[in-house]
Amino acid sequence: MSKNDARKKFNTWKQGEAPQPECTGDMMRLRSGLLQADIEANKYIDENESNSKKKEYLYDLRFGLGVYNLLNNEYDFKERQASNDEVWIYLSMNVVPDIVYHRWNLSETRYFSQSRRIWLKIIWWYVHLSWNGSNQDTYQLLNGFTTDEIVQLVERSGSSGYRLDVTREIMKQFSQLENRSNSLFRRVMKLNTARLKLVEPALVNGGIKKYVEELMHYFDEAKRSNKDSGSAKFVAGR
Template identity: 50%
Template sequence: MWENVVYTKAQAKYKFQEIEAEPENCAPRQVKPPFDQLREYIINEKKSFLMNDKMKINSYAFDLHMGLVLYSLLNDSYRFNERLAAQDEIWRYLSLEVFPDLVYERFGINDQRFYKGTRRIWLKSIWWYIHLSWQGTEEETLNTLRDNSSDHILQLLDRSGSGGYRAELTRELMRQYKLYSSSKVPELFRRILKLNTARLNMIEPSLVEGGIKTYVDDLFKYFMNDA
């Protein structure tokens, strides 16, 4: 199914202009199978989330919930993987042809979130956030990420390093950040990511004695020892 998705940036721009002209009516009239079932499931999840009056669509809680749902559904039922997730063409199609109303409800008329920003396309960003933070189960991942914010999503995705994303490393980093997030070190997450980016130019984490776990532990200790 994914090999049949052909959606250029020019097509995306044209579709976005149509949405921009009439955003309140941007819900697709018809979605091609099998994406119609994907849409039905995701939209039902959105409605279920908003049944709680305390939950808002313009929130990190919504990003996290929909990210977990999207990640599990695509991976388990649609044979999704990192190779496909790296293709903006797929995310542009999903954003503009399958879920334009959902993206609009979350971000309004924002071309970066629909198709233009490689690391800002909303559906893409929440999938990668979950993927890079995955703790083995949906429950454990939720527990690890629940106290974060939308800013954590942007920071994590913006600091991929020269070699690209390293899922095993970022998953350990997110696991340990959960343990240290209540510390009094200001902007700890940002500092850890910057230090990691610098060290990756000189150190291969998997070759450190103790492996990736020890490497990440040392990142946090660098700031904890001065706290």
Template identity: 45%
Template sequence: MWENVVYTKAQAKFKFQQIEAEPENCAPRQVKAPFDQLREIMMDEKKTFLVDEMKKINSYAFDLHMGLTLYHVLNEEYGFNERLAAQDEMWRYLSLEVFPDLVYERFGMNDQRFYKGTRRIWLKSIWWYIHLSWQGTEEETFDTLKGNSADEILQLLDRSGSGGYRVELTRKMMRQFKVHASSKVPQLFRRVLKLNTARLNMIEPSLVEGGIETYVTDLYKYFLKDF
């Protein structure tokens, strides 16, 4: 299935220009199987989210809701994995051929969010945000992330480190951030991520006495000790 997805950046640019000419009518007339089912599920979730009139598409809450749904369905029903998630080609196809209207409703005609920005493609960013923050179940993950903001998404995705994302490490960092998010330290998560990037040049977290859990605890203690 995924091996048949061929969608170059040039194709994406051309499709984006077509959408740009008439954005209000960019919903796809027909989506190829099996992605038609994915679209149906995601669009139903959008409707479910908006039943509460206080909730808005232009929000972190929408990103979290749709991210959890996308992560679950792609992984469970479409055999998705990290290798596929690292390929922008897949996300360009989903953004422009399956969900152009959804991306447009969330971000307008922002080419970075459709196909151009490697870490800014919206669907890609919410999948990786959930993956790097996963706590074992959707319920636990939602509970861990519900108090965050769009800034946490950007900070987490922008600091992969020279060796790429360390999934076990980021999940523990996010779990502890929930505990300390109410502290008075300004921009705590951003500071912890920057400190982590610096320390990874010298320290292997898994070799620290007490393991990754202790390593992450020490990252937060560095900033919390004075508050």
């Protein structure tokens, strides 16, 4: 579905009313699967994360895992389809517009208007770029992150596209840091984007794991260097 067609349809929807799906056949079967993923995500959050302050993020993550597995396992969904905005716009506007509505109300950016804000697309890619072998292992890996990390990860594809092996290692190693923050993750991702223009991670001595370790430790080393420099200036001043 094109953005122009989506906009025409979006403009017919009424504020305060959940839009209704318009699909048949296989798409109705897909809708049933996505509705079930929504039910299971909400149930899991209610039963296991009821006291969390990050319910919206955890819902995005849990529902994202459901979307990811349903599309991949039952519809042979690949990166090629996942890179096509018109696929996500069709799903958002025709198959599960009500689910998108309950998460984002009538926000056109989350349905169709901005490629990097289409909600279904973002949560699929977030899971794909962070996949840790299974639903539960991926959920545990990403449980401590926030919506800010979703944006930072998905929006930094780089000039040559995503490096799946690198992003998955970044998410794995960052999740294990004792002192982590949104700002640190943002800096790590910016540094990775810059370095990928000059360095092939697989050719680093120690491979991708070592490349990512160096990303993680870069800011610790920079902090120590600045601290040592400040101490030296203090001593010299005395």
